[in-house]
Amino acid sequence: QVSLKESGPGILQPFQTLSLTCSFSGFSLGTSNMGVGWIRQTSGKGLEYLATIWWDDDKYFNPSLNSRLTVSKDTSNNQAFLKITSVDTADTGTYYCTQSWQRNWFAYWGQGTLVTVSS
Amino acid sequence: DIRMTQSPASLSASLGETVNIECLASEDIYSDLAWYQQKPGKSPQLLIYNANSLQNGVPSRFSGSGSGTQYSLKINSLQSEDVATYFCQQYNNYPTFGAGTKLELK
Numbered sequence: 001q002v003s004l005k006e007s008g009p010g011i012l013q014p015f016q017t018l019s020l021t022c023s024f025s026g027f028s029l030g031t032s033n034m035g036v037g038w039i040r041q042t043s044g045k046g047l048e049y050l051a052t053i054w055w056d057d058d059k060y061f062n063p064s065l066n067s068r069l070t071v072s073k074d075t076s077n078n079q080a081f082l083k084i085t086s087v088d089t090a091d092t093g094t095y096y097c098t099q100s101w102q103r104n105w106f107a108y109w110g111q112g113t114l115v116t117v118s119s
Numbered sequence: 120d121i122r123m124t125q126s127p128a129s130l131s132a133s134l135g136e137t138v139n140i141e142c143l144a145s146e147d148i149y150s151d152l153a154w155y156q157q158k159p160g161k162s163p164q165l166l167i168y169n170a171n172s173l174q175n176g177v178p179s180r181f182s183g184s185g186s187g188t189q190y191s192l193k194i195n196s197l198q199s200e201d202v203a204t205y206f207c208q209q210y211n212n213y214p215t216f217g218a219g220t221k222l223e224l225k
Contacts, residue, residue: 037214047163047206047216062213063120096162104210105153107174109162 002026004110018084022097035100036080042093125217131225138194142207151211
């Protein structure tokens with residue numbers, strides 16, 4: 001049974017770096033063609049794809065956010081990580097981690113974590 | 120980026136009715152299309168991938184079709200639990216989502 005759960009700071013200030021952790025079970029990022037994707041939902045842009053990290057450490061990013069994003073993984077501990085640098089109020093929203101297999105459709109989603117950027 | 124235009128933005132239908140939601144891609148996406156259902160306060164749930172493949176556990180009253188730039192999601196015999204917002208998403212290029220279709224009961 002696949003399960004994912006995001007964790008993060010809840011609130012942070014403009015220009016800070018957002019760090020999110022996805023803890024998952026029911027699959028392994030050591031399995032061929034497996035990936036963990038990050039998606040956010042904001043009032044301004046709706047559902048927005050951020051990035052995917054794949055089993056072989058390949059990474060795929062939204063080009064419009066590429067320069068601000070970092071993704072990584074800890075396969076042994078079933079975790080994936082997302083960092084977004086220099087946040088502003090437009091980054092306020094709910095952040096989801098998801099499971100992908102082979103392609104970038106998102107079969108399983110975490111419950112989401114709300115991130116608020118405010119001074 | 121590939122733009123996904125969903126229609127209608129909102130829809131009101133009766134129990135037992137058949138509902139169709141459309142999604143138009145700004146370029147050919149070669150059936151690299153998924154549909155999701157999101158209920159209030161919940162995460163999106165995958166319904167369809169590869170334009171017409173039903174995700175495990177999804178009721179058979181949901182179906183997807185289309186090719187090229189035009190795709191649709193069909194819900195047969197609408198049930199009360201189908202009240203939700205529906206999103207399309209392409210993955211032919213980096214993923215992009217439609218703005219959503221809010222489905223309500225009449």
